[in-house]
Amino acid sequence: MSAGHACVDVYQGAVAALVPFLVSERAYGYAAASGIVLAASLLSSVVQPLFGVLADRRPMPWLIPLSTAAAGVGVALVGADAGYPATVAAVALSGLGVAAYHPAAARLVRTALGGGSGHSAMSWFALGGNIGFACAPLLVFAALSVPGAAGWWLLVLPAALGAFLNRPPAAARRRGGAGAPGAAAPEAAPGPEDRRAFARLSLVVVVRSVAFTGLSTFIALYVRERGGGETAAAVALFALFAGSAGGTLLGGRLASRWGRVTTVRRAYAAAVPAIAGILFLPLPLVHGCAALAAAALYVPLSLQVTLGQDYLPTRMGTASGVTLGLTVSVGGVASPLIGAAADATSLRTALLPLALLPLLAWALARRLPDPDPGAPGGGGLRGLPVDP
Template identity: 30%
Template sequence: MATNPQLIAKPKVQDPLFRRAVFTFSGSHFLNDLVTTGMVPALVVLYKHAFHLNYTQSTLVVLMSYLTSSVSQPLFGMFADRKPRIWLYPAGVFCSIIGLALTGLAPSLPWLLLFISISGLGSGAFHPEASRGTHLASGSKKALAQAIFQVGGNSGQAFGPLFVSLYITHSGIRGLLWLIPVAFLSLLLTGQILPWLGQKLESAKLNRKKVLKGTNNILGASLLSCVIILRSWCQIGVVVFLPFYLNNLTVQQSEILSFVFVGAGALGTFFGGLWADKIDMKRLLVISMLIATPFALIFPYVHGVLAVIDLLCFGFSVLSSFSVSVVYMQQMLPENIGMASGLSIGFGVGAGGIGSVFMGGISDIFGVATVFTILSLLPLAGSIIAAFLPNDRIKLKQQA
């Protein structure tokens, strides 16, 4: 008879995945990242010509977008840990889209940076609440739910350059004004899940210990943040500087190659979430970054179809740990889920904007080719740092 309570308790541990909520968060993540991390880097070429900017000034646009997003996300996350504010979820998506749309009316660089900052702050408000909601809707399938959520974001990043290539390059920057109705439509998508999210947060508050047990691992979180930052520098560096590096191609052709790179990363994100259930997250981080290294190294030396294949493999491998790193960070900081999401999705990824400005300065002095030499070494450095992360299997046993 002693075994019966254990048999009855098992279904409670295997909580089901709430698909409608997860796919809603994933869809809103698509819209948010389509305009922020997707379109902003791709628009740098057009902003450069429209406002007569040099490389450093051009990448300043990316810096303002990513800096406002990356700095604000951990702050929004900390506030959300103390008192969740579900209205930030729809408001964040709305501001991220409307901010970029208004850049179509910007009369000068300062106004451009202001509107970009509004978009970045919207993204910063969106991510912690959306990631928390995904965590609550995931049941016992944390990695899979985060993979679905992150695939939405990475798909937005992939389609951003494609949208710029197929539409904005023909319509001009004023074509961004058509994003205004999209911003209002996003409120319909995000608003329909708010009642469920409010109820779920209330129940989680009453039984907070069941959300995720354990104590914060500050050293592990710091090391993981370094890996995420290096991966972000690599990703954003490729997207921003690819059109400048392949100057023999048209803007449309280079943006399509960016779509190939980030689109392959979206596939890698999904499969990485599936593989995380079979191998530990630390091993996946080390292996994925290590595999990405040779593809990064050979890219400057291949052309044509081989370059496309190399970008596919490069994007797939380097971004396959994207969703896993979010779950991993939440395990590192179980007492602060919102801040963990802000660090892994916001601060770490947003640091790519800082790296892009640094690389822009290098491009002005040494040329764009030097940037790709630096980018080729970043995955290797990330793999080495990931090897010193604590074992997540041990962490899971401690939390059980």
Template identity: 30%
Template structure:
């Protein structure tokens, strides 16, 4: 038996561990989402163009991208659950740095520190959620990820309510959230270690796991396709997290607060999609969910740039809901291909794909400076069409 699931005698996933991981994910991603949420404020304070705004996203996500696969690979060999607490310490330093930054360079360094916190958190948390699943991998990843999606959606709301009216220094008020997250992560690790010890059968080593059953070439092809699919999803989402507020302000003349609320709604609806996608994937198969979640959004993304304000809001929610359901299915599909490399896969899919999404944000910023933010959204509407690559995936349950 593998540590990828608990003993067969366990009838249900270890919900206390999953719930604690979900709340820790919520707090972690709430702080991370404060970065794009304050872009309009930072752009005005430091007189930035769109390319420089995109570079802030790049600094955050590339730091995470470079380190997450490496940390995942290392912790596959030597798990270190308490690393999550240290990672949140880096996030805390980044939030304080953003609060009191006096230059654009300091903003970039602080964003990179928040990215470091993300790099440390996700591989170990993914492994812990996998172990606590008791075979219900879609449900477990959905519970874990819904915390991240809710947290990421709270950032714009909190920025609109607190940071925009009170200024950049008010970000320091959220340092208490980081301290609470560090305490919760320490408690979660203790709970997980005790639960995991109870359910690892006698004679089984914690690092043991089944090897992939497919030929190495097919595994490599499938992993490459999954990464490209996730990059297309993340690139489209990056266009929203980085530039949706600017798009709404330029095209419809809404206030910063209204644009932040619409970004909050876009991100929050994704939280519902991610857990439903995970649960349905347990029932009807990961490949079907990938088809539905990526290509199903294409009609809505193509219509969105031509809609009025009301329908822009409606279509963005539909696209967010459908596309968010892909992540659990893609991640579990990839872990099932190489179940002995949970940390590495978690690092690749949270790190590499999100980092390349950050690179896309930088490119979109450069493009927006040349052709305008409205035309950028028209081009991004075609990104879900990359979902056609799903044809190349082998059929799995």
């Protein structure tokens, strides 16, 4: 499941990695280039929660490989260069594939593979997606080094591998594990829903999405603007994605020690100085700050998914669709605004608000109840929120 997730999320990273190419080779402005990211993300804001509702109502194992294929074909079609509207449509197809994949896959991980709280299984599953993100700039660089259309179609290879890994028979066998009827350890009856906590968690996810998507969209351009070459720009984007992979895996380990809500809150507090370092420290230090900022922003990722599932225990697919959908969509919606501000002022000025957004996420997370009974301040789902 983790490897299949990597093969899907490589296309989320590929869209961001294509932005410098589109700016330099097709003369797109900052706002137009960030509109490409918007096209990949906008459908997810509506479609991914809808696929989550469908996943709760009936199993659709065939959707996972089909959506994986759509994500790869959409990115490859960007190479046709049939004009800006066609490029937007191709990237939207890729975004639709990514949106269709996540709710069913995340629900499967929690119900059939997670067991108990599912921290470890969900963090490994999310780690696969982060590895895909991290590999995306290298994949795009290698593919575009091949002359002609052949290089663009090389971008389909991860989708072909992912469709094979997540083919319906394999998904059916996984579903027939811990979560199947007659399994050795039947699942406990779901607890009550906490819609107010889920709404607050959704706001936290929105803020985080804007911060990370803004960084991933513009950090390569920002490094180039400060005097770094193409290699330095690619390394900065790779450091951002690699840091996200480490942060995701670290999140599950920290949650076992501190509890999920405390871990989420502390991670957002740590993200503030890391993002500020990207904007104000000398260029050689930007790469390290990028890795630290991504780690801090990705420690909460898998924890927020399982928290959402615990707040809506009878609708895990819906909870997964909303939390994961907001993760990949809202930031894309905000990216054109950042691009327009960069066109009107400077890129550094436009990125300054990103350093304050984790502080807002921290403030919102202070009032989240923690359903982990053994965590500091835990058991708040039926009682009071965790201590600030």
